[in-house]
Amino acid sequence: MSAPEKTRHAGLEDLLARPLWETVFRRRTHRVSRGASVPAGSMSYTSPHQSMPLGELEEAVLIALTGCSGLSMPDRPFEDPRDHKPIMAKPNLNMVGRTAGSPDNAQGTHFFLINDSGTYYLRKLPPSRQAAFDPDALIERARQSKVRVLDHRLDVAEGMRDFPAYLDSNRFLSNLAGTTLFLPVVDLSHQYINALMYLLTQPDGARPTLVDDRNFYRPAGVRKWVKNGFLNPDLKLPLGALGPMRTQIEADLLLQNMMLAADAMGLGAWIHASLSPQIALGDPKFSRTYGRMLGFDFVTPRFRPADILRWQVPLPKYADLRAHPVGLRAGGEHLIKCACPPNHPSMEDAVDSVVRGKFGKGGIYEDQDVFTRIYKNGYAQRYLTEAGEYDQQVIDCARDICVYIHATHGRFPAHTDAIHVPGVWLQTHHLESEYYERFFRDGLTDAHRRHASRWHE
Template identity: 80%
Template sequence: MSLDHMVGHEGLEALLSQSVLETIWRRRTHRVSRGASVPAGSMSYRSPHRPMPLEELEEAVLIALTGCSGLTMPDRLFEDPRDGAPIMAKPNLAMAGRTAGSPDNAQGTHFFMINDTGTYYLRKLPPAPDRPFDAATLIDRARQARVRVLDHRLDVAEGKRDFPAYLDSNRFLSNIPGTTVFLPVVDLSHQYINALMYLLTQPDGARPVILDDRNFYRPAGVRKWVRNGFLNADIKLPLGALGPMRTQIEADLLLQNMMLVADAMGLGAWIHATINPLIALGDPKFSRAYGRMLGFDFVTPRFRPADILRWQIPLPKYASARSHPVGLRAGGEHLIKAACPPNYPSMQKAVDAVVAGKFGPNGIYTDRDLFARIYKGDYGQRYLTEASAYDQRVIDCARDICTYIHDTHGRFPAHADAIHVPGIWLQTHHIEPEYYERFFVNGTTDAHARHSARWHGAGDGGRRSSREER
């Protein structure tokens, strides 16, 4: 998308001209949305207004920030400068980039959007080259991205907003009528496999032995690889230290970008604790009390006596403490599908699927046209030919580790969830300007003061909001 074509709408033009540094410097959380009231002793405030939901274009700008912004550049070394030995230079899981970085461009973050009309999964759309970044395009792509998964706002039933559903005072201002909320969830499973392979591409003598710190630090399916010298027994790395493979950081970066843009638009933007993630996704431990909510598929490992020591699970009836989400289906379609059973018959098949997604017949590293769009001239073909991929031993060793994890612990990953919920979401809304004018010095910016005229006025493609008129 070319920002040069973002014309024809006063709000969009103002957003394009907004100083990045000023936006960052003046960014503040504005928790109080239009129509909300604040009981706060002598500073209590009761709004005279009705809630004013975001209009479609306002949401479309923010939806665009969750999606693809173009193609990444594999600007990497192919060779070790010390001795010229080949370096594995094809670590990415995807080549489509977003507005925030991602380890190995895993792009495992999925977004849900919650507003008064329902709860939506946001598909990741391909880039839209040579198309104007104007109001019509933004709205069209937002409509393509939205998949309705609930016909109502994702929330717990009335009267159940206390802990553990909501945290502290958030329950009074979070996810209320008129607000639009963006909830990220992160598929860790694909990058967990990919990152294991990346670890194993280190030079001879530098490949670690993976130990299972939840099973008395035994080798995690790698004894053969220690004996044959592929792994260095003197370098030990526990699975617990790997955690989520840093994949979760991309969601935090994307939320920050969205918050900055919402603030630059003159909206309220508030990153804070979500509904308890296990409740929101529909964990079976909570579904009896709160319902299925988003309705994710969960896996509960079968209890084994060794779990008493490995995971401090004393009896079979507590096995659900280790349940974790592995996917989401809607309308017969897998919207999110973790790389693990039961989505695949075995971990071997799951690893093979990740490898095929990179190097198979339809993999990204066999797509010559894709790399012709990234590089000039014939450099794309040169990259595909010259840059090294995985040694087969890397794939085989990673497959053994992943199979060990699932066979030993009944789930994959064992030390992190297949689908991770950061536990924060971004709420965007029209602010209650009178509240901020009454109580705060510099409570709003020029963007907030002029938001209504720019985004809901009568001129230059804008219009008076019917919600505002009521």
């Protein structure tokens, strides 16, 4: 890839010219940031430097990797080749593309950026019409995306870095002054509903009967759908087997992309165990000790005697064992809003909101302009007309399953959290170069050695 004409920044030009193959095979984790010291016996090292935060453009490049990268392509069949019957061909929750894929383009991953100036939620921006690699454009979009949620670095109080806050040696090098961290959290709820509907678009005889493995494998609100023949009673699928619907995979892929880019820029990059997710989000089980932290909204289901067997919750006072995050608000605005109560008055409304977001007024499959920008020669309208949508039976059956889950277990989803936290974050930083030169063969790449001259002169 060659640098666009508008790019007049030596660091960006270096990044765009670096071969992907070299970046992948030379990638190594670099844990030691500028200004950090390493107590390691005879290999102990004390830095003579002050910490050095990333520059605005350096952070902006990495922020760009979390966001929109254009429009995706609905390149899927519309009919079953065996009998030419139409099949559902509009599974996506988004049509804008991202730098990593996600199931049904759900894009449930949200990022927080943590640096010396505070902790920020990174808002997803619409596609940009500006040059993707123009320094000024990158910086401006990064500024637009950042929503400050804390005026300090997300961390526990001094002296509290032991487990469960931090894991083992990570506490000595993770989240130090001068470092920038990217923490992903994944809203599973919208794709959980969407994926249920997609699952139920299978042909006759291949639609499974959902059963509840946390309720003695009873039908999960689908008795009438088994009785009327819509679901196959001999093909049983436990709700627990669905897990997070693979929606969490996007976060891992995005982190890998960001790590490769940071390494190619000549920065240190380290994916590792984050601050404990329950502590970081403000789980009520930990907030008395560590504070509200990010301050997510949590739902704690009302204790029911059946929870003793279903969830091994022995007494009402332990009900918060099943608390889970359902959203985040800042300045009166919902930054993350899961598709479940209390964000919606009922699960019926939550399911209907997902359907409206796809096929209702203003939904993604009602926006012909978007598809005109994807297709050429008039094929946009053909796709919108010919590609199948969810049958009403599919929507109604999925709604019954979701209503059952919330009514039975007091939360949605029940077998996984509405917001999944992978439990890892990416730390990027300027390297303590002398440390790597002193102790390691091939400890630095050319990109690391020339980073200062390309990015800071």
